[in-house]
Amino acid sequence: xxxxxxxxxxxxxxxxxxxxxxxxxxxxxxxxxxxxxxxxxxxxxxxxxxxxxxxxxxxxxxxxxxxxxxxxxxxxxxxxxxxxxxxxxxxxxxxxxxxxxxxxxxxxxxxxxxxxxxxxxxxxxxxxxxxxxxxxxxxxxxxxxxxxxxxxxxxxxxxxxxxxxxxxxxxxxxxxxxxxxxxxxxxxxxxxxxxxxxxxxxxxxxxxxxxxxxxxxxxxxxxxxxxxxxxxxxxxxxxxxxxxxxxxxxxxxxxxxxxxxxxxxxxxxxxxxxxxxxxxxxxxxxxxxxxxxxxxxxxxxxxx
Numbered sequence: 472x473x474x475x476x477x478x479x480x481x482x483x484x485x486x487x488x489x490x491x492x493x494x495x496x497x498x499x500x501x502x503x504x505x506x507x508x509x510x511x512x513x514x515x516x517x518x519x520x521x522x523x524x525x526x527x528x529x530x531x532x533x534x535x536x537x538x539x540x541x542x543x544x545x546x547x548x549x550x551x552x553x554x555x556x557x558x559x560x561x562x563x564x565x566x567x568x569x570x571x572x573x574x575x576x577x578x579x580x581x582x583x584x585x586x587x588x589x590x591x592x593x594x595x596x597x598x599x600x601x602x603x604x605x606x607x608x609x610x611x612x613x614x615x616x617x618x619x620x621x622x623x624x625x626x627x628x629x630x631x632x633x634x635x636x637x638x639x640x641x642x643x644x645x646x647x648x649x650x651x652x653x654x655x656x657x658x659x660x661x662x663x664x665x666x667x668x669x670x671x672x673x674x675x676x677x678x679x680x681x682x683x684x685x686x687x688x689x690x691x692x693x694x695x696x697x698x699x700x701x702x703x704x705x706x707x708x709x710x711x712x713x714x715x716x717x718x719x720x721x722x723x724x725x726x727x728x729x730x731x732x733x734x735x736x737x738x739x740x741x742x743x744x745x746x747x748x749x750x751x752x753x754x755x756x757x758x759x760x761x762x763x764x765x766x767x768x769x770x771x772x773x774x775x
Contacts, residue, residue, distance in 0.1 A: 495611050496524040498540060500533040500556065501548040501572065506593070510546060510572070513597065517604045530554030531718055531728065534562045538770045542567060543611050546591075549573040554723035557657040562771075568610050570603055670720035673701055675708035682708060689726075690755055691762060692717055692734040727771050729753060729764040743772045 497514065501507045507526050514521055524540045527533040529551045537545065545567050549556040560569050571583060571590040583590040589603055673684040688703045698709040699717070717734060718726070728734050741756045743764070751764035751772060764772065 494520060494522040495544065496522045496540065496542040497544040497546065498525050498527065498533065498536055498542040499523060499546045500527045500530070500551070500559070501546075502528050502551045503548075506548070506572075513600055514546075514604070517597075517601055518608070529719070530556060530559030530723065533559045534770070535767060537563050537567060539767065543614075544568045544570070544607055546570050546572055553719045553721070555657065558723055561657065568607055568614075570607070669722055670717070673703075673708075673710060673712075675701055675710045677706070677708050684708065686721070687738075690736055690739045690758065693762075694732050727768075729762060729768045729771065731765065731767075733762055735762055 495518075499507045499510055501510070511523050511526075514523070521544075524542050525536050527536050531554045533545065533547065533556075534554075536542075545560075545563065547556040547560060547569055549571055550573070556571060556573075560571070563569065569588070571588060572593060572595070573580070573583075573590060574593050580590065580592070589606060591599060591603060670686050673686060673689065675682045675684055684701060684703050684705070688705065690702045690704065692714065693700045693702070694714050697711075699712055699714065701708050701710055714728065714732065714734060718728060721734065725738060726734050726736055735753055735755075739755050739758075741754045744752045744754065746752055746764075749766040749769055751769050753762040753764060755762070
C-alpha cells in the first residue's frame, strides 16, 4: 500500500471561504463547538472587520491550519485531546499572535504571566476580551507596518503581552526564556493529564490471536478506507481504528501525522529527505521502505 494512493486533504479541520483581501484573519481552536461559536460571536461584536478564517478542534489540526491559512491571530484553548494548546503554540512559529484560552488554573496563569503571554480565562468576560482585542489590533498593525518597511518585528511578536507593559517585559526576557516557559507548562499539562488519555497498547488480530502491541514499539500506522496497518518492531497487523482516532490517543511529541493516511513514530526516523513541490520522504531506522510526507504536513520537519 503506497501513500500516493491516497489524495491528501484535511477533512477534520474547518477552513472557511476566503474573505476580504488584506483583512486580519483569525483561527479559533477549541475542542468544544459551543465555545468556538461563543468566542466567534463576541469577536464579531468587538472586532467586526476580523475575519474568522477557520476553526480547529485540537492542537494538531491547529498547527496544520496555521500553515494552510496563515492567520494573523490564533485563539488557542490550552486543554484539548491529543496535542494540547501549549504544545501546538510551540510549533506555530513567530509570525502569529496567540491568545491562550484556559479554565482558571493557578499554574497555567502563573506561567502565562511569567512569560507576559496573553490569555483569557473561561468563562471569559467581555471586558477582558475587549482588552485582548485592543492589544491584538495594536500588535497586528505594528507587525504590518514593520513588514511594509522591511523592519524587524520585536521579539514579542508571536505572543501578545497580557498587560500594557507586557511587550516590554517580554522584550527583556533573554533569548529562549519564552520557549522555556512554554516547554515547562507543556510538560506540566502532560503530567496532569489523566493517565487514560494516552494509548499504551494497541490491540490487533494476528491470525487467531489478539496481540497486545506496546505503542512505544510501533514504527508507523498507515490506513486505507477500512483498515489501518500497524507496523511495529515485531511485525505487522491490521486494526479498525482510524488515523483520527489514533492521533487523539498518541503522544504528540513522539507520533506525528505526515500524510492523510500515515502516522510515524519519530523515535524510529533515521532521516528526512526533501522532495519536489514541498514534499519529503521519511527513512526509517533499519527498514528499507520509505514513507511519503505530503505538502500539508511537511512543516513538521521545518525549522522556523
